[in-house]
Amino acid sequence: MITIQDTGEKYRKIKEQSEQYFANHVLTEDDQTLITLFLSGIKAANVLVLSKIEFQPMDWDPYRKMHQQYFKDSELYALLMKATQWSLNPQVYLKGNEFNYKIWSKANLPTYMMSMFDKDTWFFRYLALSHAFKTEIRFISLFPETMAFDTPFLSTLYDIEVENGREIQTQMALLKQLEVPNMTSEDKERIVLEQREIVIEHFSSFLEYFVNRKDNSSLIDFNIV
Template sequence: MSAFLGPLEADGRLPPSQQTRVAAFLVSAHGALARQYALALPARFDAAWQTELNAQLYRESEIVSLLTRATAWTPDLALGPMAVSWEMAWLPEPMEAIADDARAQAIHLATLAHAVHAGIRPAALLPTEARADDPFVAALRRIEFESGRLLQAQILFLKGPDLLPYRDAVSAALERRHREVRKLWREMLASLGIHIRE
């Protein structure tokens, strides 16, 4: 087991098989967030936090677009069952403690996005000798940079005064989401022979 992607190809690029599987996972996670943000957006904004949903929708869409173009895709027969398990994991979970459906959906999105942006560190997998001009390498670094920015918005929403009455339910949902996302990420990397420390 290795802690990094590779070994690198003769031209210094990451193997297309690894690019494909890592990108497929990231496209699944960020694509799910983009779809759910699009569904959560109301026709008219009634609260300030809803404007952030709009901004996050476009950032998630940009991440998906970047990955689809920067990845050297190759056929991967194992992706079918893996992708099904990923897509099932991103589905909203009921929050019985919160009667307001719109608020519950926003909390689900924020906890999932927080887990994805905080729990997945794709650039940390890059070996130091990876080519900086490799589009996939540049994409992973860009995604990690954007994740740090997006994380701030989720923290502000989840710790905001509007959710104070639901603090226990929000904390439990956040912890559960982090466990799920970390587990799926580790399993996908293990399938490539990569081990990441907790």
């Protein structure tokens, strides 16, 4: 049985391994494409979920905050797609879509898109999941301090994580202030932990695949011998 401690230890080790990888590798087109596909699956889902707030009644304060997040996430998602040097390797896209399918299924993302927001457990679960995405999925901290963020891709990735840092504070306030009928503080803590574990497992799995590719041996070689 895998425990929270086991997951945390694995997460710590794979992040250390990732730091070593990025310290010794320049980001290739395959790398950029994989990272963008990984992030775009999450960003696209979040934008689709947040778009619902424009068409339903909601208290002004949470609406204003989520409205700002909706348009900012949409902008940064579009910029990242534009800034990426896209790979010509179809296997990269298959792997990226595989990770997206897993998180959409594991985190039950389609349910949040179909259901209307209300002060209920599903809304709280979405807020906790969104908070976990922005808190745990951070590439910049894995890059060496000497790395210059002077390319469109790296500067956009940096902007995304800076904005995530700002939105984390807003999400924390919403999680604390949201009063859900029949939900205790223990229930809230349990849900936040569950969503965090889903995201950590997903990010760990991606990083483990990313850094353990053997000279891209798992990708198709287009060189004609």
